[in-house]
Amino acid sequence: xxxxxxxxxxxxxxxxxxxxxxxxxxxxxxxxxxxxxxxxxxxxxxxxxxxxxxxxxxxxxxxxxxxxxxxxxxxxxxxxxxxxxxxxxxxxxxxxxxxxxxxxxxxxxxxxxxxxxxxxxxxxxxxxxxxxxxxxxxxxxxxxxxxxxxxxxxxxxxxxxxxxxxxxxxxxxxxxxxxxxxxxxxxxxxxxxxxxxxxxxxxxxxxxxxxxxxxxxxxxxxxxxxxxxxxxxxxxxxxxxxxxxxxxxxxxxxxxxxxxxxxxxxxxxxxxxxxxxxxxxxxxxxxxxxxxxxxxxxxxxxxxxxxxxxxxxxxxxxxxxxxxxxxxxxxxxxxxxxxxxxxxxx
Numbered sequence: 001x002x003x004x005x006x007x008x009x010x011x012x013x014x015x016x017x018x019x020x021x022x023x024x025x026x027x028x029x030x031x032x033x034x035x036x037x038x039x040x041x042x043x044x045x046x047x048x049x050x051x052x053x054x055x056x057x058x059x060x061x062x063x064x065x066x067x068x069x070x071x072x073x074x075x076x077x078x079x080x081x082x083x084x085x086x087x088x089x090x091x092x093x094x095x096x097x098x099x100x101x102x103x104x105x106x107x108x109x110x111x112x113x114x115x116x117x118x119x120x121x122x123x124x125x126x127x128x129x130x131x132x133x134x135x136x137x138x139x140x141x142x143x144x145x146x147x148x149x150x151x152x153x154x155x156x157x158x159x160x161x162x163x164x165x166x167x168x169x170x171x172x173x174x175x176x177x178x179x180x181x182x183x184x185x186x187x188x189x190x191x192x193x194x195x196x197x198x199x200x201x202x203x204x205x206x207x208x209x210x211x212x213x214x215x216x217x218x219x220x221x222x223x224x225x226x227x228x229x230x231x232x233x234x235x236x237x238x239x240x241x242x243x244x245x246x247x248x249x250x251x252x253x254x255x256x257x258x259x260x261x262x263x264x265x266x267x268x269x270x271x272x273x274x275x276x277x278x279x280x281x282x283x284x285x286x287x288x289x290x291x292x293x294x295x296x297x298x299x300x301x302x303x304x305x306x307x308x309x310x311x312x313x314x315x316x317x318x319x320x321x322x323x324x325x326x327x328x329x330x331x332x333x334x335x336x337x338x339x340x341x342x343x344x345x346x
Contacts (some may be wrong), residue, residue: 018069057134062084062099065118068101069206070229071224071228071229074231080302083301083309084094102120103180105119106127110127113141114291119283120282121327122280123178133139139288139330140327140333141295142319143300144282146262148293149222149245150221152212152219152234152241154218156239157218157219161190167197167199170218170221171220174199186245186252201217208220215284227314235270242264262277263276286298293335295334297335298335299340304320322345325345
């Protein structure tokens with residue numbers, strides 16, 4: 001299975017198949033020109049291809065909820081916005097929203113303020129459990145890459161394990177971010193109460209980086225692609241280390257099997273040794289009400305323009321059609337299923 005860029009998968013890596021529902025392969029009259037749909041250079045032939053889905057495309061906004069500006073979500077969100085320009089109005093680029101992370105993205109999707117959202121699979125699964133049916137219930141377009149949990153400390157600090165953080169000033173992520181529940185679960189796995197045994201701060205990646213640079217915190221949790229721009233920027237001025245999580249992962253994964261285990265290689269952020277960490281899949285989600293043709297076209301653009309995405313973030317190098325269907329427990333959108341069946345990934 002392809003791994004996140006810079007991250008090696010180890011035991012218990014979570015792979016999956018399709019949604020479990022057998023959708024028919026569309027006939028030729030219903031099948032979109034997968035490459036032409038998003039490539040406006042073929043404008044002459046494009047008009048005929050789009051005729052059947054013009055109204056669906058025109059009526060669907062494509063606002064993307066994409067996390068913090070120094071995170072991988074946001075870098076990929078900007079690249080996808082360029083890929084997903086409206087073929088009927090090439091100047092119309094989807095809006096990319098800066099957010100606090102997966103939890104915030106989920107809320108924006110649920111209340112209609114976003115139409116496509118980046119989400120950790122645990123957060124998306126929580127949203128699905130809360131709203132299993134209905135027009136705003138989440139459906140997946142693709143698994144895109146895996147996040148590595150990064151517990152960042154100064155290189156000259158005394159902290160070596162999570163248990164060492166007792167009494168420390170620790171950022172556990174911004175409110176409504178995907179990293180906060182992961183941080184709380186890991187701290188509990190280390191025998192620490194996240195409210196009483198550490199001095200918690202609710203800071204996003206940008207504020208966490210600034211606070212550590214200014215010696216305002218002792219550690220911060222981040223869940224993101226490797227390398228993450230914010231951590232790289234910090235490491236360029238303040239030597240850092242990542243805490244190894246191998247001692248707590250069996251307990252955490254026993255309680256939350258949606259997570260898997262991986263390794264961040266040595267020399268990432270100039271760390272001297274590889275570290276064992278927790279991985280969580282990332283997915284692109286849309287509301288169940290999105291028209292099938294539009295969902296299929298969005299997935300097609302994701303794969304057709306992968307080199308452009310990889311230029312924005314190395315995390316996109318791992319996007320692969322067979323790995324992309326592993327979105328369980330969140331079902332694939334029927335339009336996404338159509339795409340994967342056309343590529344024989346399903």
